[in-house]
Amino acid sequence: KAGVTQTPRYLIKTRGQQVTLSCSPISGHRSVSWYQQTPGQGLQFLFEYFSETQRNKGNFPGRFSGRQFSNSRSEMNVSTLELGDSALYLCASSLGTSGAPYEQYFGPGTRLTVT
Amino acid sequence: EDKVVQSPLSLVVHEGDTVTLNCSYEVTNFRSLLWYKQEKKAPTFLFMLTSSGIEKKSGRLSSILDKKELFSILNITATQTGDSAVYLCAVEPPGSYGNKLVFGAGTILRVKS
Numbered sequence: 001k002a003g004v005t006q007t008p009r010y011l012i013k014t015r016g017q018q019v020t021l022s023c024s025p026i027s028g029h030r031s032v033s034w035y036q037q038t039p040g041q042g043l044q045f046l047f048e049y050f051s052e053t054q055r056n057k058g059n060f061p062g063r064f065s066g067r068q069f070s071n072s073r074s075e076m077n078v079s080t081l082e083l084g085d086s087a088l089y090l091c092a093s094s095l096g097t098s099g100a101p102y103e104q105y106f107g108p109g110t111r112l113t114v115t
Numbered sequence: 116e117d118k119v120v121q122s123p124l125s126l127v128v129h130e131g132d133t134v135t136l137n138c139s140y141e142v143t144n145f146r147s148l149l150w151y152k153q154e155k156k157a158p159t160f161l162f163m164l165t166s167s168g169i170e171k172k173s174g175r176l177s178s179i180l181d182k183k184e185l186f187s188i189l190n191i192t193a194t195q196t197g198d199s200a201v202y203l204c205a206v207e208p209p210g211s212y213g214n215k216l217v218f219g220a221g222t223i224l225r226v227k228s
Contacts, residue, residue, distance in 0.1 A: 004157075033215065043158075043203065043218040056215040090157065092216075103149070104216065106157040 002027065004093050004107035012113045018079040021110045023091035025072050031055075031096020032074040033104060034066060037088040049074050050096045081114045088112075117142045117208050121219035129227050132194050136222045138204030139186040149216065150178055150189050151203040158203055161189070194226045 005024045013019050025032050033056075034046040045058040049068035066076040072093075078085055088111050092104040118141040128134055138148070147165045151158035162171045164180040164187060171178050175194075180187045191198055201223050205216040 035216075035218075042220045043205075043216075045215050045217070048215055058215070088156070103160050103163050105160055106151075108156045 004091060004105055006089075006091055006107040006110050008110060009108065010111045010113075012115060013081050014115055015081055015083060017081050018077060019081060019112060020075055020077045021089055021091075021112075023074045023076075023093075023107055025074070025091075025093030026105055029093035029095055029105075030072050031094045031102075032068060032072065033092045033094075034074070034076050035090045035092065036060070037090060037109070038086075043090070046076065048096075078112075083114050086112060086114045117206065117217045119204055119206050119217050119219035121202075121204050121222050123222060124220065125223035125225070127225045127227060128194055130194060130196060132226075133190065133192045134194060134224065136189040136191075136202050136204075136224070137186060138188070138219055140204075140206045140217075140219075141185070142206045142208050142217065144209040146207040146209060148180055148187050149205045149207070150187075151205065153201045153203055153221070154199075161202075191224075194224075196226050196228050199224055199226045 007022045031050045033048040035043050037043045048056040052068045063079045068074045088109045090106050090109045092106045094102040094104045120139050122137045147163050149163045150161040162178045167182040175192045178189045201221040203221045205218045
């Protein structure tokens, strides 16, 4: 079974630009969560999508947004990039059916550098 | 605010040693506690714990949860250089329905040959 895939793997952008990252979950998984990892703040939850609906949201500004498609693939968008947005962006997928906890499996991440 | 604290922040051991990594949390009634290993990029799933006192094992790794005292430990026996990594502990808070994990800062483990 293929794992979680993320594209692109590396990205360099300039302040003020916007960026879109993509995540394809494990086949059969309906939940996709996004996390930001930085040396200073560690791994922080951005948001989670399940069946095309945002189900959970972290404490990030509105510049960070996402969506999920009917095939469970998800994209996250960051507008008006700031230097502080430089980070490793990880997505994780799980079965996600409510009522029981499920293991989350992470993708390899997208390394975003903002200059 | 939900908080997960891991200790030690880092440690260096020799091959063959046994290590115990700690995770304490200030999250009541959480749904699950998870351990991950992160080497280069993607955290790799190790264990998910939902019940107190039940040990989970996988080869040389084992983990247990104490919901009353609000902590979990991850044990690694007969360590190998391949165990060198950052070990992350995460808790799923209540009411999150899905998969909103709160992570600790991690423990950096280095195993010397």
